[in-house]
Amino acid sequence: MLRNIPSILSPELLYTLCAMGHGDEIVIADANFPAHSAGPTCIRLDGASATAVLQAVLAVMPLDAFEPVPALTMQVVGNPDSVPDIVADFQSILDAAADHPAQLGNLERFAFYERARSAFAIIQTGEHRLYGNIILKKGVIEA
Amino acid sequence: MLRNIPSILSPELLYTLCAMGHGDEIVIADANFPAHSAGPTCIRLDGASATAVLQAVLAVMPLDAFEPVPALTMQVVGNPDSVPDIVADFQSILDAAADHPAQLGNLERFAFYERARSAFAIIQTGEHRLYGNIILKKGVIEA
Amino acid sequence: MLRNIPSILSPELLYTLCAMGHGDEIVIADANFPAHSAGPTCIRLDGASATAVLQAVLAVMPLDAFEPVPALTMQVVGNPDSVPDIVADFQSILDAAADHPAQLGNLERFAFYERARSAFAIIQTGEHRLYGNIILKKGVIEA
Amino acid sequence: MLRNIPSILSPELLYTLCAMGHGDEIVIADANFPAHSAGPTCIRLDGASATAVLQAVLAVMPLDAFEPVPALTMQVVGNPDSVPDIVADFQSILDAAADHPAQLGNLERFAFYERARSAFAIIQTGEHRLYGNIILKKGVIEA
Amino acid sequence: MLRNIPSILSPELLYTLCAMGHGDEIVIADANFPAHSAGPTCIRLDGASATAVLQAVLAVMPLDAFEPVPALTMQVVGNPDSVPDIVADFQSILDAAADHPAQLGNLERFAFYERARSAFAIIQTGEHRLYGNIILKKGVIEA
Amino acid sequence: MLRNIPSILSPELLYTLCAMGHGDEIVIADANFPAHSAGPTCIRLDGASATAVLQAVLAVMPLDAFEPVPALTMQVVGNPDSVPDIVADFQSILDAAADHPAQLGNLERFAFYERARSAFAIIQTGEHRLYGNIILKKGVIEA
Amino acid sequence: MLRNIPSILSPELLYTLCAMGHGDEIVIADANFPAHSAGPTCIRLDGASATAVLQAVLAVMPLDAFEPVPALTMQVVGNPDSVPDIVADFQSILDAAADHPAQLGNLERFAFYERARSAFAIIQTGEHRLYGNIILKKGVIEA
Amino acid sequence: MLRNIPSILSPELLYTLCAMGHGDEIVIADANFPAHSAGPTCIRLDGASATAVLQAVLAVMPLDAFEPVPALTMQVVGNPDSVPDIVADFQSILDAAADHPAQLGNLERFAFYERARSAFAIIQTGEHRLYGNIILKKGVIEA
Amino acid sequence: MLRNIPSILSPELLYTLCAMGHGDEIVIADANFPAHSAGPTCIRLDGASATAVLQAVLAVMPLDAFEPVPALTMQVVGNPDSVPDIVADFQSILDAAADHPAQLGNLERFAFYERARSAFAIIQTGEHRLYGNIILKKGVIEA
Amino acid sequence: MLRNIPSILSPELLYTLCAMGHGDEIVIADANFPAHSAGPTCIRLDGASATAVLQAVLAVMPLDAFEPVPALTMQVVGNPDSVPDIVADFQSILDAAADHPAQLGNLERFAFYERARSAFAIIQTGEHRLYGNIILKKGVIEA
Known part of the structure; x- marks a missing residue:
C-alpha cells in the first residue's frame, strides 16, 4: 500500500500501469x-469487482485523447x-473520471478476444x- | 473459477493449499x-479482506488436530x-468452520514475524x- | 489434498482448471x-485412468453451454x-455429470492432434x- | 511408457531413480x-497408492546391501x-522383491521429517x- | 508515468515501495x-539527485511511527x-514531509553498510x- | 543405472524415451x-557407438506398427x-529386435536434416x- | 560511475552502447x-532529460557515416x-558533437514505432x- | 587453458567448436x-585479433570438403x-592450415549479415x- | 569432435577442463x-569406461606439481x-601420462564423498x- | 567498442566496473x-595480458584513497x-596511472584466494x- 494511491492497485499492477506508454492498452476482465491463454501478462485481482478496478485504474491513468473511442467493451452474444x-x-465511471468525454465502443466476442x-x-x-470486460487505451501525461 | 470452490481462491492459492501437507503453515496477512520480505512465497489477494480469505481457506483446508493451538494471531504492541x-x-469464523474446537493462540509482534x-x-x-494476521497449521485429510 | 475436492486433482491440475476461462480447452489423454510434443503444458497423472480423471475434472469444471459439441474424442483409425x-x-460420465446434455463429437486422429x-x-x-482421449471446452460459472 | 518397465514410473521418476547412486535415499510418501516443503525435489504420483509405487520402484532399484537397515518407516505418534x-x-513387498532379506527400521515422526x-x-x-511413508536407500548394481 | 504520482518513481521503484510492509527499510544511495554488492535488489535512478528521490519517496511512503528514529544517515569518516x-x-525534506516529527539518526560507515x-x-x-545516503523505515498506512 | 534396463540409457535419455508417445520420432546420430543446431533437445552419449545405442533403445521402445516404414537412414551423398x-x-539389429518386420527407409542428406x-x-x-544416423518412430505399448 | 565517462550512462546503458556494432540502432525516448511494449530491451533513465541523454550517448558513440540520415525523429501528428x-x-547537440555533419530525418508516428x-x-x-524521441544509428570506430 | 590446445580458445569457444557438426558455420567477426544483434550466440574475445583467432580455430576444426567454397569474407562496400x-x-592462414586447398568466397555486406x-x-x-570478418563451414572429422 | 582432441571429451567436459584453474579438482566416477547428489556439476559419459576417460583427461590436463599427492582413489570398504x-x-595410466611421477593417494569411502x-x-x-573413482587436481600450464 | 574508452574493456567488463562502488574489489587474474570456482562472476578476456587489462581498468577506475594499500598481489610460493x-x-603501471601514490601490498597464495x-x-x-594476479579496490569519483 502507498499513500494517495488506491490500495487495490497491487505492486505488479502499479508497475504495469506506470510502464505503459501512449497508446498501450490494458484489459480489465x-x-x-x-x-491466462490470451498471451499478455495476466495480473489477478480475484477479490475485486471490475468496477472497483476500473475506478482505481482511472485514478492514475488517463485515456488516450488522440483516439475517438479509447475504451471498448464486449457485445452480448446474440444480442449486440x-x-x-x-x-x-x-x-458512469468513465463519465465521472474523465477530463474529456470518453465514448465506449464495443466489439463482437471473438474480435474482443483478438484485440x-x-x-x-x-x-x-x-x-x-458476465460481460464485465473493458479495454482501455492509455493517453499522454503532460507535465 | 471452479464449481463448489470459493471463487476468492485464486489458481496460485489453490495450488498452494493443495500442495501443503500435514503440519505445514500458511499466513493470512x-x-x-x-x-514480501519474510521469505516464503507471497500470494497477493489485494481486493479481499482477511476474514473473507480465512473463511474461504477453512472451507477447503482442515486445521491440525494433533496440535492444541493450530492457529496464531499477533499480540497488540504494548497491550498484549x-x-x-x-x-x-x-x-468466530474458526468456531463456525471447525469439526473440532480450535483455540486461537497468539505471539508477540517480532515472534510472529519469526514464525x-x-x-x-x-x-x-x-x-x-491492523492486526489482521493469522497463522494456520494444516491438518490431515482422511479418506 | 483438500476437503471436498477430488484427491486425484493435483496442485498443478487444480491451478490449471481454475486458471482456464470460458472457451479454453483441456485434453485428457x-x-x-x-x-509432451504437442505444445501445451503437459500435466502427468501416471497412476490414474482417463475415466477417473474425467469424473474428477467434471466435478469442478462445467462444459461450455455456448457450444453444441463441447467435448471431442478421437476416431478409431480405419474405422471412424x-x-x-x-x-x-x-x-456415461458426461451424462451423469451434466447440468445439461453434452454431446460427444469426434475428430480424425491427426485432426485431434492438431486441435x-x-x-x-x-x-x-x-x-x-487405446483411444482414451477426450478434449473438453470449459463453460461459464455463474455466481 | 516403455517396454518392460512398470508403467507407473513416470519420465521424471525414471530419471530420478536412474540418476541416484549408491547410498542415495528416496522417500515414498x-x-x-x-x-513440497521438505526441500528435495517432489515428484507427484497422485493417482497411485504407496504400495503400488513401492513395488514398481523395487522392480528397477536394489536396496543397499552395505546397510543393515536400508528402509525406514514412520512410527505411529503416541504408539511407536x-x-x-x-x-x-x-x-511383504520388500520380502517378495529382495535378493537378500531387507529389514524395515523406523523413525519417530519428526526424525523421519528430518531424514x-x-x-x-x-x-x-x-x-x-496414514503412515504410508517409507525411505529407501539405493544399493549397488553389479554388471 | 502516472497521474498524481511523482514521475521520478519508475515502475520498478513503485512496485518496490508498494510491496514493502510495516518495518521494511529502503536505502537511497x-x-x-x-x-550492487550489498545484497538487496538495486534499483538505479542514475539521472536523479538523492534529494529529489527522497522527496518523491516520502510523497507516497510514510515513515514508521513505532520507531523513535525511522531514518538513518552515514557518519563522515573521521568526523562523526x-x-x-x-x-x-x-x-529539511523530512521536516516538510512528515505528519509527525521524524528524527534523523546516523551510523558509522561500515555499520551503515551492514544495515x-x-x-x-x-x-x-x-x-x-558524498554522504548522500539515507535509510528509511516504512510505516503503517491506515485506511 | 537401474536393474533390467540397459546401462547405456542415461537418466535424460530414459526420461525422453518414456515421455515420447505414439508417432513421436527420435534420431540416433x-x-x-x-x-546441436537442429532444434530438438540434444542428448549426448559421446562414449557409445550408434549400434549399441540402437540396441539399447529398441530394448525399451517399440517401433510404430501403424507406419510401413518406421525407421529412416541417410542416403550416401552422390551414391544414394x-x-x-x-x-x-x-x-540386423532391427531384425533381431522386432516383434514385426520393420523396413528401413532412407532420405537424401538435407531431407534427413529437415526431418x-x-x-x-x-x-x-x-x-x-559416417552415415551412422537413424530416425525411429515410436509405436504403441499395449497393456 | 567511471572516470571520463558521462555519469548518466548507467552500467546497463554502457553495456548496451559498447555491445552495439556498425549499423545497430538505439532509441532515446x-x-x-x-x-516496454516495443520489443527491444528497455533501459530506463527516469531522472534524465532526452537532451542530456543524447549528449552523453554521443560522447561515446559515433553516428553512422555510411548513411546519409543516421538519426531520425518523430513527426508531429497532424503537422508533419x-x-x-x-x-x-x-x-544543436548533433551539430556540436559531430565529426561530420549529421542530418536529422523524421518518420510519421506509427512508422517511427515500427522502426x-x-x-x-x-x-x-x-x-x-512531447516528441522527445530520436533514433540513432551507430557508426564505425576506427583505431 | 589446456595442453596442446591454443590458449586463446576460451572454454565457451571450445564448447562451441566441439558441439558444431558437419556443415555448421561459425563467424569470426x-x-x-x-x-550481438545478429541472432546466434555471441562469444567475445576482445583482446584478440581476427587472424590469431582464425589460426587457433583452424588448429582444431577442419573446413567442409563437401563444399567448393567453405569460407566467406565480406566485400568492401562500393568496391567489391x-x-x-x-x-x-x-x-594465407587458410593456405597454411589446409589439408586441401580451401578457396575464399565473398558476399556483399548485407548478404553477409543475412548469412x-x-x-x-x-x-x-x-x-x-575493417572487413576483418570470415564465415567458416565445419567439415567432417574422420577417425 | 575436434582435431587432435580425444573424441570422448564432450563439449561440456572440454568447457569444464578448460575453465578449471590451478588447484581445482575433478572427479572421474x-x-x-x-x-548427482554430491553438489558439483555432474557431467555424464554413460558409454565410457573410467580408464578411457582418465586417459583422455590426462591428454589435455596436467596434474598439480605443487602437491605431493595430486590424485586420490577410494579405499575398499572393510579392506583399506x-x-x-x-x-x-x-x-598405470598416470605413469604413462606424467611429465613427473604422480603418486596415487586414497581416502576412506565417506571422506572421499566429502572431498x-x-x-x-x-x-x-x-x-x-566398483571403486572406479578418482579425484584429480589440475596443475599449472606454462607457456 | 566506444569512443575514448580502451577497446579491451568488453561490454560486460564496462558494466561491472561502472556498477562497482566505493570499496568494492576486482581481481585481474x-x-x-x-x-571460475572462486565464487564471484568471472569475466574472461582470453586474448589479453594482465598488464594490458590493468592499464585499461585504471584508465576508467580510481583506486581507493581511503585505504593505505588499495592493491594486492600474490606472494611467490616458498619465496614470499x-x-x-x-x-x-x-x-610501474600503478605509478603511471595514479593521481596519488598507490602502494602494492601482497598476500600468501591461499589468503589471496580467500580474499x-x-x-x-x-x-x-x-x-x-605466473603470479600475474592483482586485486584492486575502487575509490570514490568526485564530480
Whole structure:
C-alpha cells in the first residue's frame, strides 16, 4: 500500500500501469474471461469487482485523447445492441473520471478476444457479472 | 473459477493449499504486513479482506488436530492482552468452520514475524484493519 | 489434498482448471498419447485412468453451454464409426455429470492432434486402453 | 511408457531413480506428507497408492546391501510399537522383491521429517492410509 | 508515468515501495555507494539527485511511527559529528514531509553498510555529493 | 543405472524415451551430425557407438506398427543406392529386435536434416563411422 | 560511475552502447513513449532529460557515416512539417558533437514505432516534452 | 587453458567448436561487426585479433570438403573487387592450415549479415581492421 | 569432435577442463557413484569406461606439481589396504601420462564423498567395476 | 567498442566496473588462476595480458584513497619476498596511472584466494606469466 494511491492497485499492477506508454492498452476482465491463454501478462485481482478496478485504474491513468473511442467493451452474444448493467456502470465511471468525454465502443466476442491478444496486460478480476470486460487505451501525461 | 470452490481462491492459492501437507503453515496477512520480505512465497489477494480469505481457506483446508493451538494471531504492541475486533472475528469464523474446537493462540509482534519466516506461504490480503494476521497449521485429510 | 475436492486433482491440475476461462480447452489423454510434443503444458497423472480423471475434472469444471459439441474424442483409425468401450464410458460420465446434455463429437486422429496443439493444457493419464482421449471446452460459472 | 518397465514410473521418476547412486535415499510418501516443503525435489504420483509405487520402484532399484537397515518407516505418534497395516504391506513387498532379506527400521515422526530433508527426492503418492511413508536407500548394481 | 504520482518513481521503484510492509527499510544511495554488492535488489535512478528521490519517496511512503528514529544517515569518516550539507537537506525534506516529527539518526560507515544488507532494496541515485545516503523505515498506512 | 534396463540409457535419455508417445520420432546420430543446431533437445552419449545405442533403445521402445516404414537412414551423398556397413548393421539389429518386420527407409542428406528438425530429441553418439544416423518412430505399448 | 565517462550512462546503458556494432540502432525516448511494449530491451533513465541523454550517448558513440540520415525523429501528428523545440535541441547537440555533419530525418508516428521495433535497445528517459524521441544509428570506430 | 590446445580458445569457444557438426558455420567477426544483434550466440574475445583467432580455430576444426567454397569474407562496400590486407591474411592462414586447398568466397555486406543470422555462433574479436570478418563451414572429422 | 582432441571429451567436459584453474579438482566416477547428489556439476559419459576417460583427461590436463599427492582413489570398504584392479589401471595410466611421477593417494569411502563435494565437477562414467573413482587436481600450464 | 574508452574493456567488463562502488574489489587474474570456482562472476578476456587489462581498468577506475594499500598481489610460493617481473610491471603501471601514490601490498597464495572470494568480480586474462594476479579496490569519483 502507498499513500494517495488506491490500495487495490497491487505492486505488479502499479508497475504495469506506470510502464505503459501512449497508446498501450490494458484489459480489465471478469472472472470467466480466458485471460491466462490470451498471451499478455495476466495480473489477478480475484477479490475485486471490475468496477472497483476500473475506478482505481482511472485514478492514475488517463485515456488516450488522440483516439475517438479509447475504451471498448464486449457485445452480448446474440444480442449486440443490448447494454448489460455492468457496461452501463463502466460508462458512469468513465463519465465521472474523465477530463474529456470518453465514448465506449464495443466489439463482437471473438474480435474482443483478438484485440486482447495485443494488449500490454490483462487484469483478471473477481467480477461475477458476465460481460464485465473493458479495454482501455492509455493517453499522454503532460507535465 | 471452479464449481463448489470459493471463487476468492485464486489458481496460485489453490495450488498452494493443495500442495501443503500435514503440519505445514500458511499466513493470512493484512495489507501492512511485511509479506514480501519474510521469505516464503507471497500470494497477493489485494481486493479481499482477511476474514473473507480465512473463511474461504477453512472451507477447503482442515486445521491440525494433533496440535492444541493450530492457529496464531499477533499480540497488540504494548497491550498484549487486548483482543482487536478482527481477532474476535477470526475466532468466530474458526468456531463456525471447525469439526473440532480450535483455540486461537497468539505471539508477540517480532515472534510472529519469526514464525512466518518458516511458513509454506503468505497470503497478503487487502485487509485494512491492523492486526489482521493469522497463522494456520494444516491438518490431515482422511479418506 | 483438500476437503471436498477430488484427491486425484493435483496442485498443478487444480491451478490449471481454475486458471482456464470460458472457451479454453483441456485434453485428457491416454498413456500412449504424444502429449509432451504437442505444445501445451503437459500435466502427468501416471497412476490414474482417463475415466477417473474425467469424473474428477467434471466435478469442478462445467462444459461450455455456448457450444453444441463441447467435448471431442478421437476416431478409431480405419474405422471412424466404431465406438470403443472407453468412449462409451466417457459418454456415461458426461451424462451423469451434466447440468445439461453434452454431446460427444469426434475428430480424425491427426485432426485431434492438431486441435490439441491449441489446448490450454494436456493431462497425460496412465490409461492403457487405446483411444482414451477426450478434449473438453470449459463453460461459464455463474455466481 | 516403455517396454518392460512398470508403467507407473513416470519420465521424471525414471530419471530420478536412474540418476541416484549408491547410498542415495528416496522417500515414498502418502498424500498427507508435507513433501513440497521438505526441500528435495517432489515428484507427484497422485493417482497411485504407496504400495503400488513401492513395488514398481523395487522392480528397477536394489536396496543397499552395505546397510543393515536400508528402509525406514514412520512410527505411529503416541504408539511407536504399533505396526499399521500399510507398514505390514511394505514389509511383504520388500520380502517378495529382495535378493537378500531387507529389514524395515523406523523413525519417530519428526526424525523421519528430518531424514527426508536430505533425501535425493520425495514421491508424493495418492495413498490415503496414514503412515504410508517409507525411505529407501539405493544399493549397488553389479554388471 | 502516472497521474498524481511523482514521475521520478519508475515502475520498478513503485512496485518496490508498494510491496514493502510495516518495518521494511529502503536505502537511497549516492552514486559512489557500493549498492550492487550489498545484497538487496538495486534499483538505479542514475539521472536523479538523492534529494529529489527522497522527496518523491516520502510523497507516497510514510515513515514508521513505532520507531523513535525511522531514518538513518552515514557518519563522515573521521568526523562523526559533522553534518554534511546533503544531510541537512535530508532533514529539511523530512521536516516538510512528515505528519509527525521524524528524527534523523546516523551510523558509522561500515555499520551503515551492514544495515543496508538487510534492506528491502537500494536505490542508486546519480547524487554526486558524498554522504548522500539515507535509510528509511516504512510505516503503517491506515485506511 | 537401474536393474533390467540397459546401462547405456542415461537418466535424460530414459526420461525422453518414456515421455515420447505414439508417432513421436527420435534420431540416433553419429559424431559428425549437426545435432546441436537442429532444434530438438540434444542428448549426448559421446562414449557409445550408434549400434549399441540402437540396441539399447529398441530394448525399451517399440517401433510404430501403424507406419510401413518406421525407421529412416541417410542416403550416401552422390551414391544414394549404396548401403554403408553401418546401415546394414542397423537393419540386423532391427531384425533381431522386432516383434514385426520393420523396413528401413532412407532420405537424401538435407531431407534427413529437415526431418530431424521436428524430432522429439536427437541422441549424439560417439559413432565414428559416417552415415551412422537413424530416425525411429515410436509405436504403441499395449497393456 | 567511471572516470571520463558521462555519469548518466548507467552500467546497463554502457553495456548496451559498447555491445552495439556498425549499423545497430538505439532509441532515446520521452516519458510517454510506449517503450516496454516495443520489443527491444528497455533501459530506463527516469531522472534524465532526452537532451542530456543524447549528449552523453554521443560522447561515446559515433553516428553512422555510411548513411546519409543516421538519426531520425518523430513527426508531429497532424503537422508533419513543424519542428518542436526539443527536435531543434536535438539538432544543436548533433551539430556540436559531430565529426561530420549529421542530418536529422523524421518518420510519421506509427512508422517511427515500427522502426523502433527492430532497434537494439530503447532508453526511456524522464523527458516531459512531447516528441522527445530520436533514433540513432551507430557508426564505425576506427583505431 | 589446456595442453596442446591454443590458449586463446576460451572454454565457451571450445564448447562451441566441439558441439558444431558437419556443415555448421561459425563467424569470426571484427570489433565493429553487429554481432550481438545478429541472432546466434555471441562469444567475445576482445583482446584478440581476427587472424590469431582464425589460426587457433583452424588448429582444431577442419573446413567442409563437401563444399567448393567453405569460407566467406565480406566485400568492401562500393568496391567489391578489392582485397583488403586482412582478407589476404585470412587466405594465407587458410593456405597454411589446409589439408586441401580451401578457396575464399565473398558476399556483399548485407548478404553477409543475412548469412551470419543462421550461423551456429559468432566470435566477436578485438580486430580493429575493417572487413576483418570470415564465415567458416565445419567439415567432417574422420577417425 | 575436434582435431587432435580425444573424441570422448564432450563439449561440456572440454568447457569444464578448460575453465578449471590451478588447484581445482575433478572427479572421474564409476556408474554407481552418487554423483548427482554430491553438489558439483555432474557431467555424464554413460558409454565410457573410467580408464578411457582418465586417459583422455590426462591428454589435455596436467596434474598439480605443487602437491605431493595430486590424485586420490577410494579405499575398499572393510579392506583399506587392498588395491582393486581398476586402481592399478589408474596408476598405470598416470605413469604413462606424467611429465613427473604422480603418486596415487586414497581416502576412506565417506571422506572421499566429502572431498568430492568441493570438486569443480564430477564426471559420471559408465564404468561397471566398483571403486572406479578418482579425484584429480589440475596443475599449472606454462607457456 | 566506444569512443575514448580502451577497446579491451568488453561490454560486460564496462558494466561491472561502472556498477562497482566505493570499496568494492576486482581481481585481474592470470590464465592459471582458479577463477571460475572462486565464487564471484568471472569475466574472461582470453586474448589479453594482465598488464594490458590493468592499464585499461585504471584508465576508467580510481583506486581507493581511503585505504593505505588499495592493491594486492600474490606472494611467490616458498619465496614470499621475491618480486616477479610481472609484479614489477604492475607497480610501474600503478605509478603511471595514479593521481596519488598507490602502494602494492601482497598476500600468501591461499589468503589471496580467500580474499578473491569476496570480490565483486574476477577478470580471467590470457596472461601466461605466473603470479600475474592483482586485486584492486575502487575509490570514490568526485564530480
